[in-house]
Amino acid sequence: MKLRNALCAATAVSVMAAGAAHAENLVIATVNNGDMIRMQGLTDDFTAKTGHTVEWVTLEENVLRQRVTTDITTKGGAFDIMTIGMYETPIWGANGWLVPLDDLSDGYNVADILPAMAGGLSHDGTLFAAPFYGESSMIMYRTDLMAAAGLEMPTAPSWSFIAKAAREMTDRDNEINGICLRGKAGWGEGGAFITAMSNSFGARWFDEDWNAQFDTREWSDTLNFFVNMMGDAGPAGYATNGFNENLSLFQQGKCGMWIDATVAASFVTNPNDSLVADTVSFALAPDNGMGVRSNWLWAWALAIPAGTQKKMAAKQFIEWATSNGYIELVAEKEGWANVPPGARTSLYQNPNYTSVPFAQMTLDSILSADPNNSTVDPSPYVGIQFAAIPEFAGIATEVSQEFSAAYAGQQTVAEALAKAQDITNEAMEAAGYR
Amino acid sequence: MATQHSRSAARLMMAPAVILLLGWMLLPLTMTLVLSFKKYLPLRGGDLGWVGFDNYVRFVSSSAFWPAVTTTLIVVGGVLIITVALGVLLALLLDQPMWGQGIVRILVIAPFFVMPTVSGLVWKNMFMDPVNGFFAHLSKAFGAEPIQWLSQASLPSLIMIISWQWLPFATLILLTAIQSLDSEQVEAAEMDGAGAISRFRFIVLPHLARAMTVVVLIQTIFLLSVFAEIFVTTAGAFGTKTLTYLIFQRVLESQNVGLGSAGGVYAIILANLVALFLMRVVGKNLDA
Amino acid sequence: MARTVTTHRKILTTLLAWAVGLLIFFPIFWIIVLSFKSEGDAIKTPIQVLLSAWSFDNYATVQERSDYFKHFSNSVLISLGSTFLGILIAVPAAWSMAFVPSKRTRGILMWMLSTKMLPAVGVLYPIYIGFIRLGLLDTRLGLVLILMLINLPIIVWMLYTYFKEIPVEILEAARMDGARLREELLYVLTPMAIPGIASTILLNVILAWNEAFWTLNLTAAKAAPLTAFIASYSSPEGLFYAKLSAASVMAIAPILIMGWFSQKQLVRGLTFGAVK
Numbered sequence: 001m002k003l004r005n006a007l008c009a010a011t012a013v014s015v016m017a018a019g020a021a022h023a024e025n026l027v028i029a030t031v032n033n034g035d036m037i038r039m040q041g042l043t044d045d046f047t048a049k050t051g052h053t054v055e056w057v058t059l060e061e062n063v064l065r066q067r068v069t070t071d072i073t074t075k076g077g078a079f080d081i082m083t084i085g086m087y088e089t090p091i092w093g094a095n096g097w098l099v100p101l102d103d104l105s106d107g108y109n110v111a112d113i114l115p116a117m118a119g120g121l122s123h124d125g126t127l128f129a130a131p132f133y134g135e136s137s138m139i140m141y142r143t144d145l146m147a148a149a150g151l152e153m154p155t156a157p158s159w160s161f162i163a164k165a166a167r168e169m170t171d172r173d174n175e176i177n178g179i180c181l182r183g184k185a186g187w188g189e190g191g192a193f194i195t196a197m198s199n200s201f202g203a204r205w206f207d208e209d210w211n212a213q214f215d216t217r218e219w220s221d222t223l224n225f226f227v228n229m230m231g232d233a234g235p236a237g238y239a240t241n242g243f244n245e246n247l248s249l250f251q252q253g254k255c256g257m258w259i260d261a262t263v264a265a266s267f268v269t270n271p272n273d274s275l276v277a278d279t280v281s282f283a284l285a286p287d288n289g290m291g292v293r294s295n296w297l298w299a300w301a302l303a304i305p306a307g308t309q310k311k312m313a314a315k316q317f318i319e320w321a322t323s324n325g326y327i328e329l330v331a332e333k334e335g336w337a338n339v340p341p342g343a344r345t346s347l348y349q350n351p352n353y354t355s356v357p358f359a360q361m362t363l364d365s366i367l368s369a370d371p372n373n374s375t376v377d378p379s380p381y382v383g384i385q386f387a388a389i390p391e392f393a394g395i396a397t398e399v400s401q402e403f404s405a406a407y408a409g410q411q412t413v414a415e416a417l418a419k420a421q422d423i424t425n426e427a428m429e430a431a432g433y434r
Numbered sequence: 435m436a437t438q439h440s441r442s443a444a445r446l447m448m449a450p451a452v453i454l455l456l457g458w459m460l461l462p463l464t465m466t467l468v469l470s471f472k473k474y475l476p477l478r479g480g481d482l483g484w485v486g487f488d489n490y491v492r493f494v495s496s497s498a499f500w501p502a503v504t505t506t507l508i509v510v511g512g513v514l515i516i517t518v519a520l521g522v523l524l525a526l527l528l529d530q531p532m533w534g535q536g537i538v539r540i541l542v543i544a545p546f547f548v549m550p551t552v553s554g555l556v557w558k559n560m561f562m563d564p565v566n567g568f569f570a571h572l573s574k575a576f577g578a579e580p581i582q583w584l585s586q587a588s589l590p591s592l593i594m595i596i597s598w599q600w601l602p603f604a605t606l607i608l609l610t611a612i613q614s615l616d617s618e619q620v621e622a623a624e625m626d627g628a629g630a631i632s633r634f635r636f637i638v639l640p641h642l643a644r645a646m647t648v649v650v651l652i653q654t655i656f657l658l659s660v661f662a663e664i665f666v667t668t669a670g671a672f673g674t675k676t677l678t679y680l681i682f683q684r685v686l687e688s689q690n691v692g693l694g695s696a697g698g699v700y701a702i703i704l705a706n707l708v709a710l711f712l713m714r715v716v717g718k719n720l721d722a
Numbered sequence: 723m724a725r726t727v728t729t730h731r732k733i734l735t736t737l738l739a740w741a742v743g744l745l746i747f748f749p750i751f752w753i754i755v756l757s758f759k760s761e762g763d764a765i766k767t768p769i770q771v772l773l774s775a776w777s778f779d780n781y782a783t784v785q786e787r788s789d790y791f792k793h794f795s796n797s798v799l800i801s802l803g804s805t806f807l808g809i810l811i812a813v814p815a816a817w818s819m820a821f822v823p824s825k826r827t828r829g830i831l832m833w834m835l836s837t838k839m840l841p842a843v844g845v846l847y848p849i850y851i852g853f854i855r856l857g858l859l860d861t862r863l864g865l866v867l868i869l870m871l872i873n874l875p876i877i878v879w880m881l882y883t884y885f886k887e888i889p890v891e892i893l894e895a896a897r898m899d900g901a902r903l904r905e906e907l908l909y910v911l912t913p914m915a916i917p918g919i920a921s922t923i924l925l926n927v928i929l930a931w932n933e934a935f936w937t938l939n940l941t942a943a944k945a946a947p948l949t950a951f952i953a954s955y956s957s958p959e960g961l962f963y964a965k966l967s968a969a970s971v972m973a974i975a976p977i978l979i980m981g982w983f984s985q986k987q988l989v990r991g992l993t994f995g996a997v998k
Binding site for chain 3: 452454455456458459461462463465466469474476524527528530531532533534535537538539540541542543544545546547548549550551552553555556557559560561566568571572574575598601602606609610651655656658659661662666677678681682685686691694695697698701702705706709
């Protein structure tokens with residue numbers, strides 16, 4: 001490490017001598033997922049190009065959220081760049097806590113960012129965070145098990161087909177579950193999944209006067225459908241399974257289908273990690289014939305807190321990390337299947353990438369998600385698997401805990417919904433919406 | 435008189451330290467009190483003015499409040515019972531002559547040094563995971579269906595994890611106490627024909643009373659504020675939300691600092707009630 | 723009359739005690755084992771895990787991903803610093819409470835302990851803002867101060883119970899001999915108080931080392947100790963048992979080893995005045 005720092009410093013000195021701006025040391029808070037950890041390994045490329053050095057603060061998702069939220073609301077300035085999502089960006093941008101990214105260099109080509117991503121990371125048309133990778137959700141399924149069940153997956157299936165296929169594919173003796181879905185408490189885990197699913201059942205979080213809607217038939221249909229299907233065809237203990245647990249199950253060949261983030265496609269098709277890499281195919285997330293699919297939209301993005309003293313260097317880093325140049329760097333080292341997906345239009349026009357099996361389905365899923373019209377009935381909020389208001393994370397975490405307790409059989413679906421209704425209305429009252 | 439003189443000199447010398455200490459510790463308490471009367475929402479601009487007792491009313495009337503109090507008492511009570519009971523047995527065992535006593539003692543106290551975060555993560559993933567965890571493998575080896583520890587037996591699992599961490603502490607204090615037991619008294623009782631159980635009941639147990647009080651008191655202080663173990667295992671789901679966790683949820687997840695601070699004041703009140711209760715019931719033992 | 727113990731009984735006790743000891747220690751043993759395995763092997767059945775190949779790869783990976791020694795040295799500095807600062811402040815206070823007690827001493831002690839039950843998260847925002855103003859955010863000094871503050875009640879209480887055990891007669895005798903306060907402290911009481919102070923230090927180093935709320939929330943890159951180090955290994959994508967085990971071992975090993983070496987000393991201090 002010392003040696004590396006010394007090398008960095010040496011590079012910095014030489015760059016400075018060449019006439020560049022003076023070198024800064026950037027502190028970046030980020031989440032501990034595979035793509036971000038890969039980026040940490042490639043930081044030397046950034047240092048070599050600009051002379052700036054980077055210190056990483058890598059945290060687990062929930063801890064990261066706490067940590068950066070405390071810092072941004074108090075203008076603490078502990079970080080020069082923060083890794084945040086599509087939920088935080090518009091709220092923080094509206095509060096003036098983030099540096100607008102409206103003067104990125106021409107070479108960066110802002111127009112190349114997928115419109116869905118740019119839209120979700122903007123407030124009033126100003127971009128506040130640059131997407132490192134973007135995702136929607138889709139079905140990943142085992143072609144061999146589907147064939148064995150005598151079924152064929154349509155490219156745009158319905159929930160009733162999925163439930164039927166899940167039950168057919170289930171083979172308890174061989175530890176094969178027809179379907180693996182998130183049941184874990186947390187607004188970004190099971191909460192995100194069930195919310196996106198409920199959209200396709202015609203449910204919504206709030207009516208136009210911000211009244212909670214958990215007492216509606218649509219929500220009860222959603223939750224009952226989910227619980228019944230998972231009870232028949234889901235893995236044991238699915239109430240504690242999140243993204244990571246399901247990924248691990250799918251990679252071990254214990255799931256027939258898995259509906260989750262499109263970024264998972266590169267992990268389940270990677271033969272180094274996945275036992276079923278050869279037999280995975282993809283389809284759009286299911287719908288219920290109501291005109292809305294159950295896929296979400298999300299991006300992990302890099303933003304600059306307004307409190308930092310190092311705006312210029314931070315912008316240089318963001319331009320480096322979210323550029324086509326970075327994508328090419330990863331492709332060169334790890335292959336095209338492992339580049340950060342879902343952020344740039346040009347990636348999906350690149351012949352090297354379009355041959356990757358999940359590329360087209362990822363793009364189609366992203367394009368079919370619309371945060372501004374996410375529900376069948378009109379709703380007052382923006383966002384698909386979340387409502388972009390500051391109170392949502394807290395409320396949805398509690399609500400999803402009630403749901404998970406229902407998944408685990410500790411209470412009935414009706415009880416969970418009744419509690420969810422109370423929790424949400426209470427919190428909205430406290431926040432002054434109602 | 436010299437003694438009188440040095441007494442007041444001592445008092446004078448110590449006074450700044452005591453005052454500093456008290457002031458230093460009043461600081462967080464005062465801040466909590468002030469915030470609890472404010473509408474303080476960091477995501478909506480921070481301090482939005484005084485709201486009287488609104489936060490207090492809202493915190494108690496929330497549907498999550500009473501379950502959280504119950505959960506807190508169950509967790510604290512459960513861990514206390516387990517650690518004291520097992521602690522006494524373990525202390526009695528370790529007091530017996532044996533080979534390798536030193537090493538056994540080291541093995542027993544080891545969990546006390548493990549960070550709560552690490553302990554939570556290790557138990558959750560490597561042991562209680564229903565697919566790849568150690569217990570799951572164990573049940574499968576016996577042909578049984580693996581238990582969903584953290585969802586279907588959430589509170590017992592949590593109590594087990596925390597007890598594992600605190601058992602060494604209880605054992606050590608109780609062991610030290612047992613070792614100070616007058617062995618002649620025990621032998622005399624033995625000669626009088628007292629059986630092992632009545633020796634334990636009438637000689638050992640009373641002797642341990644004071645040590646047990648200390649264990650209960652110190653552990654209660656730490657157990658009431660248990661947080662990391664819940665955060666990394668269930669994150670408050672499946673009925674494991676304690677009062678401390680509920681306050682965390684209000685402050686950091688819902689970003690309502692005023693509401694959370696009111697909860698903090700309730701937590702102090704609860705803590706003092708528990709302390710008062712303990713002092714009444716077992717506190718006599720503490721007075722020298 | 724000395725108690726006679728049959729060898730038979732000693733064997734039984736030994737077996738039982740070792741079984742219990744190993745059972746309690748098992749979780750730690752198991753993560754040590756897993757930390758030397760590949761991710762793929764770490765999720766297999768226990769027998770398969772034991773039989774699979776051993777390697778140091780996980781430690782190398784963890785070190786490459788996050789600078790262990792930076793976090794380690796922060797942990798050492800913060801836990802030692804806060805403990806010594808705490809002792810410095812607490813000794814005079816505990817001293818006066820033990821030797822010049824007033825009617826309120828007991829009440830003050832209980833009240834101090836009860837402030838430990840104040841949920842830390844409630845004051846996160848004011849403390850955070852205060853730290854920004856004072857320039858203490860992400861500094862080791864800031865953490866030393868805050869950990870000293872939260873452990874102070876325990877330190878004072880432990881020292882108080884210890885000092886109370888020192889017989890007052892010795893003091894009186896010294897005073898009769900005309901010893902002045904300074905001499906009284908230096909030559910009479912200090913030697914008797916050293917063991918108590920030593921075990922207080924040990925316990926508080928452990929508590930400070932394991933503190934995971936403030937150390938995580940008040941640091942970024944520079945002052946982050948091992949608690950922050952471990953926060954980047956819980957549930958990343960894919961399999962992670964082996965890496966998590968290695969990181970866990972690295973985080974707890976130093977304090978575990980310190981605890982083992984000093985356990986005799988620690989045991990004496992842990993009595994909290996429980997033993998008369």
